[in-house]
Amino acid sequence: MRKHTIKTLMAVSLIFVSVLAGCSKEAASDASVGDQVKHEIIGIDPGAGLMKQTAQALKDYDLKDWKLVEGSSAAMTAALDKAYKAKKPIIVTGWTPHWMFAKYDLKYLSDPKGSYGQDEQIHTVVRTGLSKDAPSAYAMLDRFEWTPEExxxxxxxxxxxxxxxxxxxxxxxxNAAKVDAWVKDLAQDNGKKLKLAYVAWDSEIASTNVVKTVLEQKLGYTVEMLQVEAGPMWAGIADGSADAMVAAWLPTTHQDYLEKYKGKFEDLGPNLNGTKLGLVVPSYMTIASIEDLK
Structure with missing residues (x-):
């Protein structure tokens, strides 16, 4: 009789524990996306236009309980890498082209209110007078154009x-043939110094280093790279303390700077087409739209 009672108590205990475990899992699965990520969106440097657009998105979608975490591109990708490896939810500010889309299975959240605008281009912008002071560099920068894949x-x-x-x-x-087309029939300008301004986005680090390499190897310039935030980058071109940048995201991301310094620079047009900005999540997350965050 006693053995039967003990077995019954053990069975009841196991059922109770199973019910509690099931309730715990159900509660976890029912937790909102906001609760899962502590109502945080992992951003980049505070001066980036992407951060301004994300702040606007929080207003547009009435996401009052959400916080946009400032940091850097490196900090954002480090947080993404950690969460992705653990299969945990995370929301980051993202852009294309970026290497993280090749490394991880990611998706953009749809933006029905259009907070992030339409797809953009990356433009080459130079200081006034560069065509006269460094004609070969000016011509090469004017010809510079490549693809997101490159x-x-x-x-x-x-x-x-x-x-x-x-x-x-x-x-x-x-890519010798493509590079040769950028510098075809241009005179050497040995020893002349140039300053290229850029922001510390992976895309701009790539493009600015390529341009620097071509200017130095093919045309003989001595090039200094100036890593700054977006505001100082545009200000440097406008006041002549920097000669050029290949990092102007237009027409939306850098719209404020475009208007602020109008008439104080020369826009040589797009060097890359096919960009995109927005909120990015791992594909294993079930949400599909920014509206799902509310």
Missing amino acids: MAVVMSAVADGKKPEEAAAAWVKD
């Missing part, structure tokens, strides 16, 4: 551990 080769090499200058030099060597 940029991704450099970005991926850097992400895998190569130094940016080494990855750029390897790409220039492997």
Whole structure:
């Protein structure tokens, strides 16, 4: 009789524990996306236009309980890598082209309210007077144009551990025909110094290092790279303390700077087409739209 009672109690205990475990799993699965990620969106440097657009998105979608975490491109990708390996939910500010889309299975959240605008282009912008002071550099910068796929080769090499200058030099060597077209019939300008401004986005690190390599190897310039935030980058071109940038995201991301410094620079047009901005999540997350965050 006693053995039967003990068995009955053990069975009841196991059922109770199973019910509790089931309730715990159900509660976890029923937790909102906001609860799962602590109502945080992992951002990049505070001066980036992407951060401004994300702040606007929080207003547009009435996401009052959400926080946009400032940081850097490197910090954002580090957080993404950690969460992805653990199959945990995470929401980051993202853009294309970027090497993370090749490394991870990611998706953009749809933006029905259009907070992030339409797809953009990356433009080459130079200081006033560069065509006269450094005609060969000006002509090369005017011809510079490549594809997201070509940029991704450099970005991926850097992400895998190569130094940016080494990855750029390897790409220039492997794409001799394209590079030769950028510098065809241009005179050498040995010893002349140039300053290229850029923001520390992986895409801009790639493009600026490629341009620097071509200007130095093919045309004889001495090039200094100036890593700054978006505001100082545009200000440097406008006041002449920097000569050029190949990192102007238009027409939306850098719209404020475009208007602020109008007439104080020369826009040479797009050097890359096919960009995109928005909120990015791993594909294993079930949400599909920014509206799902509310």
